[in-house]
Amino acid sequence: GAGVSQSPSNKVTEKGKDVELRCDPISGHTALYWYRQSLGQGLEFLIYFQGNSAPDKSGLPSDRFSAERTGGSVSTLTIQRTQQEDSAVYLCASSLERHTIHFGPGTRLTVT
Amino acid sequence: DAKTTQPTSMDCAEGRAANLPCNHSTISGNEYVYWYRQIHSQGPQYIIHGLKNNETNEMASLIITEDRKSSTLILPHATLRDTAVYYCIVPVNSGGYQKVTFGIGTKLQVIP
Numbered sequence: 355g356a357g358v359s360q361s362p363s364n365k366v367t368e369k370g371k372d373v374e375l376r377c378d379p380i381s382g383h384t385a386l387y388w389y390r391q392s393l394g395q396g397l398e399f400l401i402y403f404q405g406n407s408a409p410d411k412s413g414l415p416s417d418r419f420s421a422e423r424t425g426g427s428v429s430t431l432t433i434q435r436t437q438q439e440d441s442a443v444y445l446c447a448s449s450l451e452r453h454t455i456h457f458g459p460g461t462r463l464t465v466t
Numbered sequence: 467d468a469k470t471t472q473p474t475s476m477d478c479a480e481g482r483a484a485n486l487p488c489n490h491s492t493i494s495g496n497e498y499v500y501w502y503r504q505i506h507s508q509g510p511q512y513i514i515h516g517l518k519n520n521e522t523n524e525m526a527s528l529i530i531t532e533d534r535k536s537s538t539l540i541l542p543h544a545t546l547r548d549t550a551v552y553y554c555i556v557p558v559n560s561g562g563y564q565k566v567t568f569g570i571g572t573k574l575q576v577i578p
Contacts, residue, residue, distance in 0.1 A: 387566065396551075397510070397568035410565060445509050447566075454500065455566055457509030 356380065358458035360446050366464045367436055375431040375461045379448030386429050387447040387455060388421055397445065403429065436465045470554045475573040478548075484541040486572050488554030491535040499530060500557065501539045503550040504571070510553065513539065544576045 359378045367373050379386050388400040399413040403423045414420070418436075423429040433440055443462050449455040471489040478484040490499060500515040514521055514528045516537070521528045527540040541548055553571040557564035 385564070389568070396570045397504075397553075399565075399567045402565060447509075449564070454512045454515065455564075456512070460509055 358446055358448050358456050360444075360458040360461050362461060363459065364462045364464075366466060369438060369465055370435055372432065372434045373436055373463065375433075375444050375446075375463070377429045377431070377446030377448075377458060379427065379429070379446070380456055381427075383448035383450055383456075384426070385449045385455070386423055387449075388429070388431050389445045389447070390442040391445060391460075392442040400431070400444075433463075436463075438465045441465045470556055470569055472552075472554050472569065472572045474570065475575070477575045477577055478541075478544045480546060480576050480578050481543055484539075484544040484548065484574055484576070486539040486541075486552050486554075486574065487536065488539070489536045490554070490556050493534050493556050495534075497556050497559065499528070499534075499537050500555045500566075501526070501528065502553045502555065502568075503548075504553070505547075505550040510568070513552075544574075546576050546578065548574065549576045550574060 361376045384405045387402040389397045391397050401409055401411050401414055401421050403409045418434045421431045441464050443460040445457055445460045447455045447457045498515050498517050501513040502510040503513055504510045514523055514526050516528045516530050530537045551571040551573050553568050557566045
């Protein structure tokens with residue numbers, strides 16, 4: 355079946371602009387995660403949505419970052435007033451309850 | 467959180483078994499050990515997971531010590547395509563869902 359998809363695959367934006375990154379999880383998956391990975395670094399947890407519960411936002415680096423998940427399916431990660439240090443690959447993943455997580459291909463964000 | 471500790475890097479000759487260790491001494495009785503890997507420029511890929519018994523699938527074997535404080539991922543015949551960063555993870559059970567955070571992992575280099 356279809357895996358996790360993300361769009362766009364690449365995004366170049368000017369410093370100070372806002373960006374929205376989209377994630378379509380695997381149908382029926384109740385948990386959704388956002389991570390980011392800077393060049394040559396490990397995965398940094400950002401946020402995860404768990405069913406109908408309040409999301410765990412403990413990994414969001416600043417209040418410029420926000421995410422929502424509409425209808426328990428599609429999620430959007432928004433970065434306001436982008437900075438150069440926001441340049442990274444943003445990875446989305448989803449899973450069923452207590453099952454393995456499946457990653458999307460990521461969105462490569464470049465802030466110039 | 468059940469923290470994991472892995473060596474930063476390892477080398478393995480092509481065709482030989484790659485044995486990747488992981489310590490998780492604070493693991494709880496109902497927490498699983500998961501292994502993922504990330505090949506350059508791709509999203510992480512699930513490999514295997516286990517609770518107490520050894521596990522084997524088409525990709526790898528997982529050996530968990532009797533006290534569950536450590537485990538070893540075994541790639542029986544490493545190929546150049548197995549060069550990747552390998553992550554050992556013990557997800558935190560949170561309200562029936564798993565919060566998955568990634569450490570630095572082990573960078574495995576398979577040498578021709």
